[in-house]
Amino acid sequence: MYDFDLYEPESLTDALKLLEEVPDTRVVAGGTDLMVLIKDLLLRPSVLVSLGKSKDLVGIGTHDDGWCVGPMTPLWRLERSDALRRTYPALHQAILALAVPPIRNQATLGGNLCLDTKCIYYNQSHVWERNLSRCFKAGGDICHVAPAGKRCVGALAAETVGPLWVYDAELTLTSGRGKRRVSLKAFYTGDGLTPHDLAKGEVLTEVHLPTPGPRCGAAYCRFAYRKALEFSQFNLSAVICLDDRGRIDEANLVVGAIGPQPVELKESLSSLKGQYPSGALWAKAVKKAGREAARLARSPRLTLYLQEALSAYAERLFREALDRAKSNGR
Ligand SMILES: Cc1cc2nc3c(=O)[nH]c(=O)nc-3n(C[C@H](O)[C@H](O)[C@H](O)COP(=O)(O)OP(=O)(O)OC[C@H]3O[C@@H](n4cnc5c(N)ncnc54)[C@H](O)[C@@H]3O)c2cc1C
Numbered sequence: 631m632y633d634f635d636l637y638e639p640e641s642l643t644d645a646l647k648l649l650e651e652v653p654d655t656r657v658v659a660g661g662t663d664l665m666v667l668i669k670d671l672l673l674r675p676s677v678l679v680s681l682g683k684s685k686d687l688v689g690i691g692t693h694d695d696g697w698c699v700g701p702m703t704p705l706w707r708l709e710r711s712d713a714l715r716r717t718y719p720a721l722h723q724a725i726l727a728l729a730v731p732p733i734r735n736q737a738t739l740g741g742n743l744c745l746d747t748k749c750i751y752y753n754q755s756h757v758w759e760r761n762l763s764r765c766f767k768a769g770g771d772i773c774h775v776a777p778a779g780k781r782c783v784g785a786l787a788a789e790t791v792g793p794l795w796v797y798d799a800e801l802t803l804t805s806g807r808g809k810r811r812v813s814l815k816a817f818y819t820g821d822g823l824t825p826h827d828l829a830k831g832e833v834l835t836e837v838h839l840p841t842p843g844p845r846c847g848a849a850y851c852r853f854a855y856r857k858a859l860e861f862s863q864f865n866l867s868a869v870i871c872l873d874d875r876g877r878i879d880e881a882n883l884v885v886g887a888i889g890p891q892p893v894e895l896k897e898s899l900s901s902l903k904g905q906y907p908s909g910a911l912w913a914k915a916v917k918k919a920g921r922e923a924a925r926l927a928r929s930p931r932l933t934l935y936l937q938e939a940l941s942a943y944a945e946r947l948f949r950e951a952l953d954r955a956k957s958n959g960r
Contacts, residue, residue: 661741863888
C-alpha cells in the first residue's frame with residue numbers, strides 16, 4: 631500500500647468539481663475492487679474521490695416506464711428487494727451470485743458496472759514474481775492470453791452487466807460539463823484497456839431499467855470453479871419474448887466474462903423467431919453456442935470444456951426464461 635488522499639465530498643456537485651480540478655483522481659464507490667487493485671499496486675492514484683456521501687446517488691425509483699437505480703445503491707439492498715426479484719429476476723440472480731454477503735454489503739451496482747477488466751496474468755499481487763514481459767494493461771506491448779493479437783482481451787467479469795444488457799438498460803453519465811444518457815450496450819467499448827465509455831471527470835449517476843414486456847422472461851446463470859469468492863469463467867443472460875400466439879418473438883443470449891465486453895449470440899439464435907418453443911428447439915439452437923461465443927470473444931479463454939459447458943447451461947437457462955415469459959403473459 632502507499633499513501634493517497636481520500637476526499638469525501640458531501641454532494642455530487644462537489645465530487646465532480648474535485649474530479650475535474652484535481653489531477654490523478656479516481657472515483658471510489660464501495661471500494662471492494664478498487665482497493666484490491668491499489669493494494670496490489672496495479673493502480674496508484676494520488677487522490678480517491680468517494681461518492682459515499684452523495685445521497686442522491688443511492689436508492690431505487692419506480693416509474694410508469696421502469697426503474698431508476700442510483701449507482702451507489704449497495705448490492706445488499708437490491709438483493710433484499712422483493713420487487714426487484716419479481717420485476718427483474720435475472721438481475722436479482724446475478725447479484726446473488728456475486729462474491730459473498732460481506733462483499734455485497736459494501737459493493738455497489740455502479741461499482742460493478744464500472745468494474746475494470748481482469749486477467750490472470752495481470753491481476754496478481756505485487757509479491758507475485760512477474761517473469762513475463764509487461765502486457766498491454768501493464769503498459770507493455772503484448773497480450774499473454776492471445777499473444778498473436780494486438781489488443782488487451784482482459785475479461786469484464788461483472789455479473790450485473792449481462793442482465794442489464796438483456797433488459798435494455800440505459801445509463802446517465804454526468805460530469806462538470808453536463809449529462810448524457812447512453813444505452814448500456816454502447817457503454818462497453820470492447821477494449822480491455824479502457825472498457826467503459828467514460829470521459830475524464832465523468833461519473834455514472836443513474837441506471838435506467840425499462841419495464842419488461844408482458845410476455846417476456848429473462849434468466850441469468852454463471853459458471854465458476856467455486857460457488858463463491860470467485861469470478862465467473864462465463865456468465866449467461868437470456869431473454870425470451872413470446873407473441874400473443876405463444877411463438878418466439880425475440881430471443882437473446884448474452885455471454886459475459888469471456889472478453890472486454892459481453893457478446894450476443896445472434897447466429898445460434900437466428901432460427902428461433904416465429905417458432906413455438908420446445909426442448910428440442912432449444913437443444914438445437916444452443917448446440918453451437920459455446921463455439922460461437924469463443925469465436926466472438928476472440929480469445930482462447932473459452933476452452934473446449936467451457937464451450938461445452940456454455941451450451942449445456944444455455945439450454946437450461948432458456949427453459950427458465952421461457953417459464954418466466956409464460957407466467958408474465960398470464
Ligand atoms: C473476493 C472478491 C470476490 C469478488 N467476486 C466478484 C464476482 O463474483 N463478480 C463480480 O462481478 N465482482 C466480484 N468482485 C468485485 C467487486 O466486489 C464487485 O464488482 C463490486 O460490485 C464492485 O463495486 P464497488 O462499489 O466496491 O466498486 P469500487 O471497487 O469502489 O469501484 C470499482 C470501479 O468502478 C469505478 N466506479 C465506481 N463507481 C463509479 C461511478 N458511479 N462512476 C464511475 N466510476 C465508478 C471505480 O473508480 C473503480 O474503477 C469480487 C471482489 C472480491 C474482493
